[in-house]
Amino acid sequence: MQPLDQRVINSALQWLGEGRATWLCTVLSTYGSAPRGPGSMLAFSPGLPCTGSLSGGCVEEDLLQRLANHPLPEVSTLRYGAGGIATGVELPCGGSLDVLVESLGPAHLSQLRQIAAALGGRERVLRSILPHGAALEPCDQPGPTVERRGQEILIRLGPVQRLLVAGLSPVAQYCAEFAQALDFDVVVCDPREGAFERFAPAGVTCLAQLPARYIAAGHCHAHTAIVALTHDPRLDDLTLMEAVRSPAFYIGAMGSTRTSERRFERLRRSGGLDAAALARVHAPIGLKLGSKTPAHIALAVLADIVRVANGVPREQL
Secondary structure (H helix, E strand, C coil): CCCHHHHHHHHHHHHHHCCCCEEEEEEEEEECCCCCCCCCEEEECCCCCCEECCCCCCCHHHHHHHHHHCCCCCEEEEEEECCCCCCCCCCCCCCEEEEEEEEECHHHHHHHHHHHHHHCCCCEEEEEEECCEEEEEEECCCCCCEEEECCEEEEEECCCCEEEEECCCHHHHHHHHHHHHCCCEEEEECCCCCCCCCCCCCCCEEECCCHHHHHHCCCCCCCEEEEECCCCHHHHHHHHHHHCCCCCCEEEECCCHHHHHHHHHHHHHCCCCCHHHHCCEECCCCCCCCCCCHHHHHHHHHHHHHHHHCCCCHHHC
């Protein structure tokens, strides 16, 4: 299964290619509590199931009815919640959200293809939307996902989050499955013979190669988490030596405190890694949830990855 943003854009591309009326809706901002953040997308074509979501379901029904039954400008902004357009629609948590609604046409096909490539690649793009059109350009500067400058709306789109699982193990299998549910692009690398005989879930890229070679080839961007979960130094150590040279936002290795200390000593002695490089490695990996089973350990691992991705310090938990 593809990550949600990729499914949204691919649906819009398919519908436009078939000549169908197509709408792209994007959350611009939220006030108070909201189930989805700025940049969340939904694609809609009358008579077909929509792809994506903007909330927990409380605004989609009204919005889709409006799109199906009431013509809207080519580009418009709607508010739901307090002071919104639908007085009978209230967000359960009392918040509100603004939604950008765009009517797409054949002229948008090239732009959508570029967005799809950005989501599946390494670099971000910046989309600029004005009342009568949109432009797309490379984005090499950090910034918020959505930004407003007068009538101009800027949306930053880039690679979906990726999880590289280095070597198969029971914990690794659960990590791959959980990460899919969390909308990660999941890649599993294991060069050992027969590693994938009983593991080939749909949507997971399984590669019979050293994880270190995959990393060295430049496949890990700044939205990648790398986890070494085999307890096999031949796999784990090589993976970590390459991982710290990559821009990955999370690097972790499974093992007890004592195992981790021995691993760090090997990486210092054999890998030549300095203190700054070793500080990038989360080991022992995961949050301390008292996990014992493979599924519980995987849950702790993914929870820690989400924590780091969201910029939450461990001491705030």
